[in-house]
Amino acid sequence: MYYISFLFYVMSLLLYAVFYKKRANIYSDIGFILAVLGFASDLSRFVFDVSAAMTMSGTFTILSLGTTLVFMIIELRLKRTRILGTVIMPFIMVFSFMALLSAGKDIHSSEVTRAVTSTGGFSWWMLLHIFSALIGYGAFIASALIGVLFIIGERQLKSHQPGNLFYSLPDFGTLSKLNFRYTLIGWLFFTISIVLGHYWFRSLSIKISIDSPKVALTHLTWSIYTFLLFSQIFLGWKGRKAAVGSIIGIFSILVTFLGINLFSNGLHSFRSF
Amino acid sequence: MRITVIGFNHKTCPIDIREKLAFKDKDIECALRGINALPEIRETVILSTCNRVEIYFVRSASIDSDDDLLEFIAKYHRVEVTSFKNLLYRHTNSDAIEHLFRVISSLDSLAVGEPQIHGQVKDAYQKSRELHTSGKIMNTLFEKALYVGKRVRTETGIGRAPISVSSVAVDLAEKIFGELKGKQALVIGAGEMGELVAQNLVDAGISKMVVANRSIERAEEVAKKFNAESKELFELPSILSKVDMIVVSVSASEPLLNKEMIVNALKIRRGNPIFIIDISVPRNVEEEINSIDNVYLYNTDDLTNVANKNKMMRSSEVAQCEEIIKYELEKYLDYLISFDTVPIIQEMREKFEEIRLKEIERVILTKNILNEEQMEAVDYLTRSIMNKLLHNPMVILKKDSGTEEGFNERRSLEKLFCLKEEEK
Numbered sequence: 001m002y003y004i005s006f007l008f009y010v011m012s013l014l015l016y017a018v019f020y021k022k023r024a025n026i027y028s029d030i031g032f033i034l035a036v037l038g039f040a041s042d043l044s045r046f047v048f049d050v051s052a053a054m055t056m057s058g059t060f061t062i063l064s065l066g067t068t069l070v071f072m073i074i075e076l077r078l079k080r081t082r083i084l085g086t087v088i089m090p091f092i093m094v095f096s097f098m099a100l101l102s103a104g105k106d107i108h109s110s111e112v113t114r115a116v117t118s119t120g121g122f123s124w125w126m127l128l129h130i131f132s133a134l135i136g137y138g139a140f141i142a143s144a145l146i147g148v149l150f151i152i153g154e155r156q157l158k159s160h161q162p163g164n165l166f167y168s169l170p171d172f173g174t175l176s177k178l179n180f181r182y183t184l185i186g187w188l189f190f191t192i193s194i195v196l197g198h199y200w201f202r203s204l205s206i207k208i209s210i211d212s213p214k215v216a217l218t219h220l221t222w223s224i225y226t227f228l229l230f231s232q233i234f235l236g237w238k239g240r241k242a243a244v245g246s247i248i249g250i251f252s253i254l255v256t257f258l259g260i261n262l263f264s265n266g267l268h269s270f271r272s273f
Numbered sequence: 274m275r276i277t278v279i280g281f282n283h284k285t286c287p288i289d290i291r292e293k294l295a296f297k298d299k300d301i302e303c304a305l306r307g308i309n310a311l312p313e314i315r316e317t318v319i320l321s322t323c324n325r326v327e328i329y330f331v332r333s334a335s336i337d338s339d340d341d342l343l344e345f346i347a348k349y350h351r352v353e354v355t356s357f358k359n360l361l362y363r364h365t366n367s368d369a370i371e372h373l374f375r376v377i378s379s380l381d382s383l384a385v386g387e388p389q390i391h392g393q394v395k396d397a398y399q400k401s402r403e404l405h406t407s408g409k410i411m412n413t414l415f416e417k418a419l420y421v422g423k424r425v426r427t428e429t430g431i432g433r434a435p436i437s438v439s440s441v442a443v444d445l446a447e448k449i450f451g452e453l454k455g456k457q458a459l460v461i462g463a464g465e466m467g468e469l470v471a472q473n474l475v476d477a478g479i480s481k482m483v484v485a486n487r488s489i490e491r492a493e494e495v496a497k498k499f500n501a502e503s504k505e506l507f508e509l510p511s512i513l514s515k516v517d518m519i520v521v522s523v524s525a526s527e528p529l530l531n532k533e534m535i536v537n538a539l540k541i542r543r544g545n546p547i548f549i550i551d552i553s554v555p556r557n558v559e560e561e562i563n564s565i566d567n568v569y570l571y572n573t574d575d576l577t578n579v580a581n582k583n584k585m586m587r588s589s590e591v592a593q594c595e596e597i598i599k600y601e602l603e604k605y606l607d608y609l610i611s612f613d614t615v616p617i618i619q620e621m622r623e624k625f626e627e628i629r630l631k632e633i634e635r636v637i638l639t640k641n642i643l644n645e646e647q648m649e650a651v652d653y654l655t656r657s658i659m660n661k662l663l664h665n666p667m668v669i670l671k672k673d674s675g676t677e678e679g680f681n682e683r684r685s686l687e688k689l690f691c692l693k694e695e696e697k
Binding site (some may be wrong): 022024025153157158160161162163164166167168169171172173174236237238239240241 | 427428430433434445447448449450451540542543544545546563566567569571575578579582586593
């Protein structure tokens with residue numbers, strides 16, 4: 001299944017690359033369909049086994065799923081962002097590749113994994129926690145990538161050198177709106193995911209400690225995005241500032257999500273104790 | 274049948290002659306019907322724009338010369354044929370089709386990549402359809418041309434970036450704000466240039482405008498024309514926060530807009546972007562303003578540079594457009610081959626098959642002299658002879674399709690084998 005998803009994403013990326021070069025919509029259309037097929041293939045893993053989300057490869061699959069889901073929503077709602085595919089697909093492909101690399105190498109020995117296994121492997125809290133995290137991370141990644149597009153476009157405009165990419169982008173108003181909207185969606189789902197995670201851990205009788213790097217960094221990430229939203233709504237952060245904010249936010253996500261999951265012990269860790 | 278285009282454009286014909294030979298909208302019906310009534314002309318489309326007059330028509334390949342059409346044009350416009358004959362170009366069949374594809378893709382336009390030509394070709398074609406002067410061949414050709422034009426426009430950057438200074442300014446504004454409807458503009462300076470800019474902004478869809486000038490009387494005069502507000506220059510600081518776009522076209526010894534003024538305006542605007550165009554010489558807006566977040570400053574040179582760069586960008590896209598045109602032309606020519614040869618090939622096959630079956634029935638089936646196995650052998654044998662006899666004529670018909678030779682060959686076949694006329 002990993003191979004199939006990865007293959008779909010690679011083909012999709014190639015087609016988006018051809019689209020960028022040739023500007024023929026047919027390539028981006030097929031690329032989009034292949035991304036959807038990759039998404040379906042990834043999703044089928046969790047349909048058959050929800051606890052797969054607790055593995056390292058599952059973690060990467062969640063990232064690719066979330067990103068693809070948000071990308072699909074943007075593409076379907078706003079066809080003019082075809083160019084987004086050329087920026088977002090490399091990330092999705094990397095996540096999928098990491099899932100492929102780590103497949104079968106998971107060490108099911110973290111506190112959570114053991115607890116999940118001992119309670120029969122399934123919980124609605126867990127499902128909803130994972131689902132909302134999936135949407136949240138995807139939305140944050142999308143908002144960051146939209147931010148990147150904004151910064152590239154703005155740089156060309158400021159330097160009085162608008163090029164091909166500039167003319168391919170939607171207008172700045174739309175990019176800013178999308179950047180804000182996906183940050184807001186990400187924040188909402190991320191918040192829901194934290195709350196649900198809290199209840200899930202309680203249902204597993206696991207104590208949540210602020211000392212846990214994952215918990216601490218998750219709250220730090222949440223604070224960063226809360227501040228970013230506050231600044232956009234109340235301090236008038238628009239355009240470049242908002243775009244930079246969403247890029248900083250995604251770095252925080254990467255540290256929280258990948259760094260902690262891969263390199264530390266404790267909740268969410270895939271390392272053995 | 275032969276597809277032909279006769280015409281002249283900005284490259285071949287001076288404007289004074291183009292003016293005389295242009296077909297006006299109200300007269301086009303008469304011209305279309307007149308041309309369609311010429312001997313053996315089956316279908317006609319007239320494309321008449323500021324830069325070109327072209328007549329596309331389908332005529333029997335048996336008629337070599339189109340001199341009668343030239344005479345019609347001369348009579349219609351009351352000029353001598355000799356006054357324009359040498360300025361004309363004439364393309365037939367694949368060359369005519371390629372020419373149309375290049376025209377609609379705006380590769381043949383004065384400003385390469387300009388978007389209007391697609392609509393103009395579409396209108397010309399629709400007019401002919403309405404008047405029934407276009408038929409099967411022209412309809413498929415122009416539908417295909419519209420598709421090619423659209424493909425070229427969407428798949429290449431030929432029309433993506435604007436190439437005139439005023440359209441660059443409007444395009445950049447649309448890139449910053451999305452649509453200009455609902456946006457407010459401030460025009461500083463009510464001279465001739467300011468008035469021109471105000472007109473461009475209104476055309477671009479700006480909802481509200483303020484005209485500021487040293488002399489309030491002149492500001493009022495210009496503002497009145499565009500249903501705008503008028504202000505004096507000392508009122509500028511209070512207006513800046515309310516407008517999205519500022520166009521400065523006034524001469525002053527000191528910059529009228531400085532960084533502090535814009536920073537203050539931006540605070541009140543809660544970071545909403547401001548686009549400033551300084552077309553005054555010497556410049557009247559401090560250059561550092563461009564370094565402020567969400568403020569974009571362009572002067573005349575910047576806009577001209579962007580326009581020039583866009584022109585170069587368009588030129589670099591031409592090769593890709595040509596590739597699309599070549600590919601679509603080949604596809605269309607293949608289609609045309611099947612269009613005029615397939616019906617006659619089918620008819621010949623049917624005729625031969627009919628004869629074959631009749632003879633089998635007459636000689637063999639009625640006398641009942643063969644068993645089933647022998648019958649199959651006879652069937653196979655006669656079918657094989659028929660296919661071998663038809664093979665060469667079919668290959669030659671396909672090869673000569675679209676040429677005069679092909680037309681004559683089809684005519685001969687119709688006559689020799691008593692087939693019904695296929696070109697309707």
